[in-house]
Amino acid sequence: MVNGPRAEGDFATWFAERARVNDQRVETIPFSALSGWDFDEDTGDLRHRTGRFFSVRGLRIRGGGPEGPREWSQPIIDQPEIGVLGILAKTFGGVRHFLLQAKAEPGNVNGIQLSPTVQATRSNYTRVHRGGSVRYLEYFTDRRGRGHGRGRGRVLVDVLQSEQGAWFLRKRNRNMIVEVDDDIPVQDDFRWFTLDEIRALLHRDNLINMDARTVISCLPPDRPADGRGALHSMTELSSWFTEAKARCELTADVVPLTGVTGWRRTPTEIAYDEGGRFRIIAVDVTAPHREVPSWTQPMLAPCDRGLAALLYRRIGGVPHFLVQAQVQEGCLDKLEIGPTVHCVPDEGAALPPDERPPYLDVLDSLSPDRIRYDRVQSEEGGRFFAAENRYVIAELDEDFPTDVPDRFCWVTLGQLKELLRHSHYVNIEARTLVACAEALG
Amino acid sequence: MVNGPRAEGDFATWFAERARVNDQRVETIPFSALSGWDFDEDTGDLRHRTGRFFSVRGLRIRGGGPEGPREWSQPIIDQPEIGVLGILAKTFGGVRHFLLQAKAEPGNVNGIQLSPTVQATRSNYTRVHRGGSVRYLEYFTDRRGRGHGRGRGRVLVDVLQSEQGAWFLRKRNRNMIVEVDDDIPVQDDFRWFTLDEIRALLHRDNLINMDARTVISCLPPDRPADGRGALHSMTELSSWFTEAKARCELTADVVPLTGVTGWRRTPTEIAYDEGGRFRIIAVDVTAPHREVPSWTQPMLAPCDRGLAALLYRRIGGVPHFLVQAQVQEGCLDKLEIGPTVHCVPDEGAALPPDERPPYLDVLDSLSPDRIRYDRVQSEEGGRFFAAENRYVIAELDEDFPTDVPDRFCWVTLGQLKELLRHSHYVNIEARTLVACAEALG
Numbered sequence: 110m111v112n113g114p115r116a117e118g119d120f121a122t123w124f125a126e127r128a129r130v131n132d133q134r135v136e137t138i139p140f141s142a143l144s145g146w147d148f149d150e151d152t153g154d155l156r157h158r159t160g161r162f163f164s165v166r167g168l169r170i171r172g173g174g175p176e177g178p179r180e181w182s183q184p185i186i187d188q189p190e191i192g193v194l195g196i197l198a199k200t201f202g203g204v205r206h207f208l209l210q211a212k213a214e215p216g217n218v219n220g221i222q223l224s225p226t227v228q229a230t231r232s233n234y235t236r237v238h239r240g241g242s243v244r245y246l247e248y249f250t251d252r253r254g255r256g257h258g259r260g261r262g263r264v265l266v267d268v269l270q271s272e273q274g275a276w277f278l279r280k281r282n283r284n285m286i287v288e289v290d291d292d293i294p295v296q297d298d299f300r301w302f303t304l305d306e307i308r309a310l311l312h313r314d315n316l317i318n319m320d321a322r323t324v325i326s327c328l329p330p331d332r333p334a335d336g337r338g339a340l341h342s343m344t345e346l347s348s349w350f351t352e353a354k355a356r357c358e359l360t361a362d363v364v365p366l367t368g369v370t371g372w373r374r375t376p377t378e379i380a381y382d383e384g385g386r387f388r389i390i391a392v393d394v395t396a397p398h399r400e401v402p403s404w405t406q407p408m409l410a411p412c413d414r415g416l417a418a419l420l421y422r423r424i425g426g427v428p429h430f431l432v433q434a435q436v437q438e439g440c441l442d443k444l445e446i447g448p449t450v451h452c453v454p455d456e457g458a459a460l461p462p463d464e465r466p467p468y469l470d471v472l473d474s475l476s477p478d479r480i481r482y483d484r485v486q487s488e489e490g491g492r493f494f495a496a497e498n499r500y501v502i503a504e505l506d507e508d509f510p511t512d513v514p515d516r517f518c519w520v521t522l523g524q525l526k527e528l529l530r531h532s533h534y535v536n537i538e539a540r541t542l543v544a545c546a547e548a549l550g
Numbered sequence: 551m552v553n554g555p556r557a558e559g560d561f562a563t564w565f566a567e568r569a570r571v572n573d574q575r576v577e578t579i580p581f582s583a584l585s586g587w588d589f590d591e592d593t594g595d596l597r598h599r600t601g602r603f604f605s606v607r608g609l610r611i612r613g614g615g616p617e618g619p620r621e622w623s624q625p626i627i628d629q630p631e632i633g634v635l636g637i638l639a640k641t642f643g644g645v646r647h648f649l650l651q652a653k654a655e656p657g658n659v660n661g662i663q664l665s666p667t668v669q670a671t672r673s674n675y676t677r678v679h680r681g682g683s684v685r686y687l688e689y690f691t692d693r694r695g696r697g698h699g700r701g702r703g704r705v706l707v708d709v710l711q712s713e714q715g716a717w718f719l720r721k722r723n724r725n726m727i728v729e730v731d732d733d734i735p736v737q738d739d740f741r742w743f744t745l746d747e748i749r750a751l752l753h754r755d756n757l758i759n760m761d762a763r764t765v766i767s768c769l770p771p772d773r774p775a776d777g778r779g780a781l782h783s784m785t786e787l788s789s790w791f792t793e794a795k796a797r798c799e800l801t802a803d804v805v806p807l808t809g810v811t812g813w814r815r816t817p818t819e820i821a822y823d824e825g826g827r828f829r830i831i832a833v834d835v836t837a838p839h840r841e842v843p844s845w846t847q848p849m850l851a852p853c854d855r856g857l858a859a860l861l862y863r864r865i866g867g868v869p870h871f872l873v874q875a876q877v878q879e880g881c882l883d884k885l886e887i888g889p890t891v892h893c894v895p896d897e898g899a900a901l902p903p904d905e906r907p908p909y910l911d912v913l914d915s916l917s918p919d920r921i922r923y924d925r926v927q928s929e930e931g932g933r934f935f936a937a938e939n940r941y942v943i944a945e946l947d948e949d950f951p952t953d954v955p956d957r958f959c960w961v962t963l964g965q966l967k968e969l970l971r972h973s974h975y976v977n978i979e980a981r982t983l984v985a986c987a988e989a990l991g
Contacts, residue, residue, distance in 0.1 A: 191795065
C-alpha cells in the first residue's frame with residue numbers, strides 16, 4: 110500500500126496485474142437458475158426476493174415528442190435508489206490527481222475498466238455492508254453534521270445526473286468529486302491519475318468506464334463560462350429547452366411486465382418479437398477477488414452497438430456543438446440534452462431518407478479528416494451486458510447552415526459545462542462526449 | 551384602448567372599475583350538479599368527460615423525508631399540461647414596465663387580482679380556443695421557427711417552475727417574461743406597471759396573484775449573483791441540496807381515488823375523516839364578462855390559512871435567509887427549497903414541542919419590530935378555493951446560531967435568484983417570499 114502517485118509502477122504493468130487479480134467468469138444462464146430473483150406472480154416483474162437491488166418492470170409510453178405521436182411499451186430497469194459515484198482528488202507536486210479504481214463488472218466486454226474511487230448504491234453502503242467495507246466511502250457520505258462543505262475535504266462537484274433514459278426508469282446517481290489534503294493510503298486496485306492522463310486514456314476503447322466519464326464531465330472548468338462568443342445567450346438556451354419540454358406530450362406509466370406488448374419471455378430471455386433494441390437476460394458471475402465471490406443477476410443486453418455523435422462547427426471562431434432536446438421514456442422530466450445523433454446505425458440507415466435520424470447522413474458523408482474523436486466506450490457494466498456505443502466528435506465546414514430544426518440548438522462547450530452544474534440538463538451520452546471533447550486538447 | 555402607461559387613469563379608480571366589470575358569482579354545488587365532470591366507475595377519479603382540463607386522482611406516499619418514515623394517501627390534482635404564465639415588458643421613458651391583467655378567478659377571495667399578461671393552459675391555447683382568443687399569446691408561444699430568441703421581442707425569463715407540491719401532481723408552468731419594442735395596444739383589463747409599483751402592491755393583501763408573483767420572482771437581478779459574501783459557495787449549496795435528495799426515500803405512486811384511505815366522499819365534498827388539510831368541492835361559476843360566461847368545476851379548498859415564513863439574519867453584514875429542503879409528495883423530484891417555516895399554524899402549535907415545525911416557536915417569539923413583511927396572499931384561484939397563506943419575512947438577531955439542522959441552509963437572496971434561473975430548485979411559496987423580499991427595498 111502506497112500513498113503517492115506513480116509508486117505503483119508504470120500503467121501498463123499495473124493494469125495488467127489488476128486484470129489478472131480481478132479475473133472473473135460470466136455465463137448466461139436461464140432465469141430458473143437465478144438465485145434470489147423471481148418473476149412476481151401478479152405482475153411478472155423480475156425482482157429480488159428482498160426487494161433490494163433493482164427490478165425489471167414494464168413501461169407504457171404514449172404521446173409524442175418532437176418526432177410525432179407514438180405509443181409502445183417495453184421492459185425497463187427500476188432502481189429507485191440514488192447511488193454515489195465519487196472521485197477523490199488531491200494535489201501532488203502542484204498538479205491535481207484523481208484516484209481511480211480498476212474494477213471488474215459482469216457486463217464489461219473486457220473485464221476491468223477504470224472507475225471512480227467509489228461506485229456504490231445506497232443499499233451497498235447503508236444496509237448491506239454497513240461498517241465501511243466500501244473503501245473511501247467516508248469522504249462522500251455522511252458529510253452532514255459537520256456543516257455543509259466542512260466535512261472531510263472540499264466538494265468540487267456534487268450533483269445528481271441521470272443515466273440511460275431508454276433503459277433505466279428515472280435513474281440518477283450522485284456525481285461527486287471531493288478534494289482532500291489528507292494522506293490517502295492507496296489500496297490495491299487504486300491509482301492516482303492527472304486529468305491529462307485520464308484524457309489520454311479516453312483515447313483508448315473501453316478503458317475509462319461510464320461512471321468515471323460522467324463524473325469527470327462535471328468537473329468545473331478552470332474559468333467560469335460567461336457565454337461570451339456564444340451564438341445564444343444562456344437565457345435563450347433556457348428558452349429553447351423550456352419550449353421543447355412544453356411541446357413534448359409524452360407520458361410514461363409503469364405497467365406490469367406481463368403487460369408490455371410485443372415482448373415474449375422464454376426460459377433464457379425477454380425479447381421483442383420482431384428484432385428489438387435489447388433483451389433481458391440472466392448471468393452467473395464468479396469473481397474470486399470480490400467480497401461476494403459469486404452471484405447471479407438479470408442484465409439488460411443491447412442487441413447492437415449504438416452510435417452517439419456530436420457534430421460541431423466554428424461560429425465566429427468559437428466551436429459550437431449541435432445538440433438536441435432528446436426525448437427518452439425513462440427520463441425523469443421527459444427530455445434532456447443529447448448528442449447530435451444517437452441511434453443504432455444499421456437501424457437508422459435502413460429507414461427511408463425522411464425518417465432517418467437527422468444528421469446521420471451528414472456524419473456518414475464527412476471525410477475522415479473531419480473526425481476528431483472516434484472510440485468505442487462501454488456503458489455501465491453492473492446492469493448492462495456488453496453495452497457499447499461508438500462515440501464520435503466531428504467538425505463541420507464553416508459554411509454548414511446554422512439554421513437547424515426546432516429540437517436542435519448550437520451550444521458552446523462552456524455552456525454545456527455550465528449546465529452540468531445542475532441536474533436534468535445533459536444526458537449520459539452527451540456527458541461522455543463532453544468528457545471526450547475536453548480530451549481533444 | 552390605449553398604448554402607454556398611465557393613460558388608464560389612477561390605479562384605484564381603474565381597479566374598482568375592473569372589479570365592477572369582472573363581477574362573478576361562485577356557489578358551491580353538489581358533485582351531481584357538475585356539468586361534464588364524472589367520477590370514473592373503476593377508479594373513482596373525478597375527471598372531465600373530454601379528458602381535458604385536470605382530474606382529481608389519488609396519491610399514495612411511502613417512506614420518509616428528513617422528518618422520518620411515514621405512509622399516507624390523499625387526493626391530488628393531476629394537470630399534466632405545461633401552461634404559460636407570461637408577462638410582457640416594455641420600456642417607457644427609460645423605465646421598464648410590465649403588463650398585468652386584472653383577472654377574476656373563481657377561487658379568489660376578492661374577485662379580481664393582478665395576474666400575468668398571459669395565464670393559459672396548453673388546452674386553452676392549442677385546442678379549445680385555437681385562433682388567438684388568448685390576448686398577447688403570440689409573444690409567448692410558437693417562438694420556434696424564427697430561430698431561438700429571434701421571435702417577437704427578447705426573452706428575459708423562460709423557465710419551468712413547480713406549483714404546490716402538496717396539492718398538485720408534478721405540476722409545472724412555464725414562467726416567461728418577454729421584452730418588446732413594438733407598440734402594444736393595451737386591452738381592457740390590462741395596465742402597465744413599473745417594478746417599483748408591483749413591489750409596492752405586494753405590500754397589500756391578495757392583490758398580486760400567485761402567477762404574477764412567481765414570474766416576477768424569476769426576473770434576473772440587475773447584477774449577476776457571484777456568491778460573494780455568502781456563507782456557502784454555490785457548490786456547497788448544490789452539495790447540501792443533492793445530499794438532501796439522496797437521503798430522501800419518499801416514493802409517491804398514483805392510485806385510484808377510491809383507494810385513498812381515511813377520506814370519505816359525500817354528495818358535496820371529498821374530505822378526510824378526522825380533520826384534514828383540504829377538501830375537494832364543486833362550484834358553479836357565473837362570470838358574464840368572460841368568453842365562457844358560466845361553468846362548473848371541482849376545486850381544492852384548504853381547511854385553514856397556511857403560514858409561510860422566511861427568517862433571515864445578517865452574516866458578515868449580508869442578509870442570509872434560512873431555507874429548508876422541503877419534501878412534498880407531488881413534487882417531480884421529491885423536494886425543493888422551501889421557506890424556513892411552512893405549516894398550518896394552529897396545527898403546528900397543537901403538537902408537542904419536539905414535533906412542532908422547526909423555527910415556528912422562534913417566529914412566534916420575535917418582537918413585532920423584527921417583522922419586515924407580513925401579508926396574506928392568495929394561491930392560484932383557478933384550482934384552489936379561497937386558498938390563502940400568511941407570508942412573513944422576519945429578521946433574527948445577529949447572535950442567532952448559524953448551526954442549523956441538516957435539512958436547513960443559509961442562503962443569500964442573490965443565490966436564490968441564481969437558482970431561479972433553473973427548474974426544480976425553489977418552490978412556489980419560497981418564490982412568493984423571494985418576490986416579497988425584493989419588495990422590501
